[in-house]
Amino acid sequence: MALSDARATAKPRYERQLPEQRRQELIDATIECLKRDGHEGLSMRAIATQAGVSLGLINHHFPNKDDLVAAAYRHFNSQLVDGLKAAVHKAPSFPRARMRAFLKASFSRPNLDPETLAVWVVFWGMYRHSPMIQGVHRESYQGYVQLLRDMLTELVAGADAGAPPVDLRLAAIGLTALLDGLWLEWCLQPGTFRPAEAIALCEAWVDNLVRRADVAALE
Amino acid sequence: MALSDARATAKPRYERQLPEQRRQELIDATIECLKRDGHEGLSMRAIATQAGVSLGLINHHFPNKDDLVAAAYRHFNSQLVDGLKAAVHKAPSFPRARMRAFLKASFSRPNLDPETLAVWVVFWGMYRHSPMIQGVHRESYQGYVQLLRDMLTELVAGADAGAPPVDLRLAAIGLTALLDGLWLEWCLQPGTFRPAEAIALCEAWVDNLVRRADVAALE
DNA sequence: TACGTTGTTGAACGATCGTACAACAAGGAC
């Protein structure tokens, strides 16, 4: 009859999701809000709206706001590091090609994007006062540093014999700084230089390191 | 009599200040709050408490919060740039000494300080959505870039004749990136390397630029 | 078809935010 027909054809008011999937949707919504509005976008109501769910649902899947933010930070970090690792893995397996792939991935989307910087800045701002953010940072930054350190080790191992030994620690610090600095500069003012120029600057640093091992002579 | 004595010896409940001085006190209090609590410290009540005045007074000297923050950003910026310029000015007037003084000032307090980074991060976070912050940034960053560009020009002018011409634009971009990256890295994790090592890395970059002009061969 | 689990909603709470404004008082002018 009419009633049961109406019931049968009526759309459900909402769809239930498995907790794992709903959690991921909320994490994605959080990052989306951060990209769009920065720190101002980090409100439970904005995130719920972005995810298309009600306000109360968030606290059903996350005990509080800090836990949601930490989960979003963890996801954001691992997505970045995994992307870089994948790019390196797909490259031809000699040191220079791997480093080139790493640099190219670093200076391409989605890394090289003012919106990505906007997300980073918010997380950086929480770093000092949130032990939870500090913990996530420690656990994920490690993978990044190790990846870069390994590539430098490969490169130096293939350098001219007889060259003075390279201080790998300082070399990694310097390359990381150059990389991060160029990335930051481009995101703040995309018109100043082209991504290819940033890659060239980084490769010049690496060249200089491998050919002349200047860094070893420091201090 | 007793009453007039009490009146005569009673301390005034507050001291009136000239608008200019009170404005500066409020600006200082704002930066102090940012150093201590980051983005969370940026509330009118926290700033008023820090400055030792009542909440309502802020709106007597600044039309709204954005104007106060912009004024604080302008002060913070010019203090930094002026400090660097002063350090360069006091150095012996040959190019290498000026560059060395610049680097030493960059990697010393008050620039090299996690609290300083905390303040920067908050301002960076506002950059995209606040035209006021963008305007202040443009007007003050110009001085910084010009200072660095001038020093590089001096240095390259004294380089070996016959060397290929240096792309000053790219050189400035690279040195700025290396400098900012090292500064950022140290502030985030002060134990990783010593300020002297950062200076050495930057000077190695400059040496390489002047002696071999590699950057000119890029691209 | 009826039931039970639980993902989901929506309203409500107290706290804190930026701002507005009337009343007060410090300190110079006369």
Place this chain on the structure above:
DNA sequence: GTCCTTGTTGTACGATCGTTCAACAACGTA
């Protein structure tokens, strides 16, 4: 000593924040 200017206070308002919770409903199960 009195007045006037204006720097300063304290309160109040509306908006928004994170969190809580009782009620609802989607959907697998029997």
